[in-house]
Amino acid sequence: MKTASRAPVLCIVGPTGVGKSHVGIEVARAVGGEVVSADSMQVYRGMDIGTAKVTQSETQGVPHHGLDLVEPNESFTVANWVTHADVAIAGIIRRGRLPIVVGGTGLYIRAIVEDLDFARQAGSASVRAKWEAYLLEHGSAQLHRRLCEVDLTSANRLHPNDTRRVIRALEVAELRGQELSQTYEWRAKGGRYNAVQVGLVMDRAALYRRVDARLDAMVAAGLDAEVRQLLDTGCTRNTTAMQAIGYKEWAAYVTGETREEEAxxxxxxxxxxxxxxxxxWFLRDERVHWFTVDQTGALSANDFQTICDLALQITEGIELARRE
Incomplete structure (x- = not known):
């Protein structure tokens, strides 16, 4: 593989629950790397159980970046994450180690791979506030129906409960008169990093069983207390962080709107x-090298070695990047 002076980055992507965090840690230990989290909800402090944030013992001594960056009631955008990730990656390179970006937030990964500048995507506080007020009055389902009227592409991609991104799509449509999907360049061009992407997949039925078991484990580990603590410390049901899957549904249970089994x-x-x-999302990118994990999230020995080999092929670019 031809190396370049661009800093090398290994990205490990895939659906939630497939085992990305574990694989990222194992690869980092094998090749001398540090992990940069690309999870839009793990940036919030106090949201540990419901986001499946790795514990100190689970990191096995591998440094992690991108966790616990802001309070749950603070705003945090893709542009904020890119700024943080750039700083973290630069520090990792200076230490002569390989940055391993691990996560399932597609826009975060895309920003690294394609050098997207979301800071240029101007918004309007007044327009955003209007749609937030609409959400409060009419609910997420009606808000999503409004998006269907102006940007069916984004509406088909976004779940009605993902109100933060639905509002963002409505905002862009109103301000620019075009669909949100048209404001980004999806064609593979390459960015400022020499990025290699590794994708993890699992048999769908096995993945769903794993997702279900993980949620049961979260409940047993104290998800209820975590959500109550967030609500008690000032987070409202409409806070962006509280829109995360697991938190909004459990908050409905805490406030008596649903039963526990329904949540x-x-x-x-x-x-x-x-x-x-x-x-x-990730299947759209033909550059991703896909590997199948078993129902426990483990790779075969051969596939693990192949991923490590892919990582090692770009590590010689670390020294070149350090000289610049």
Missing amino acids: VAAIKQATRRLAKRQLS
Whole structure:
């Protein structure tokens, strides 16, 4: 593989619950890397159980970046994440190690791979506020129907409960008179990093069973107390962080709108839908090297070695990047 002076980055992507975090840690240990989280909800402090954030012991000593960056009631955009990721990657390169970006937030990965500048995507606070008020008055289903009227492409991609992104799509449509999907360049061009993408997949039925089991484990680990703590410390139901899958459904249970078993079922269904959307997103990129994990999230020895070999092929670019 031809190397370049661009800093090398290994990206490990795939649907939620497939085992990306574990594989990222194992690869980092094998090749001398550090992990940069590409999860839009793990940036929030105090949201650990419901986001499946890795624990200190689970990291096995591998440094992690991109976790616990802001409070749940603070705004955090793709542009904010790109700024943080750039700083983290530069530091990792200076230490002579390989940056391994791990996560399922498609726009975060795309920003690294394609050098997208979301800071240039101007918004309007007044327009956003209007749609947020509309959400409060009419609910997420009606908000999503409004998006269907002006941007069916984005509406088909976004779940009605993903109100933050639905509002963003409505905002863009109103301000620019064009669909959100038309404001981004999806053609593979390459960015400022020498990025190699590794994708993890699992038999769908096995993945759904794994998702269900993980949610049961979250409940047993204290999801209820975590959500109550967030609500008690000032997070409202409309806070962006509280729109995360698992939190909004459990908050409805805490406030007496649903029963516990209904919240559990809703979270499992929403998580399965998220996994499907994430997989569809990453399958659009033909540059992703796909590997199948078993029902426990483990790779075969041969596939693990192949991923490590892909990582090692770009590590010689670390020294070139350090000299610039």
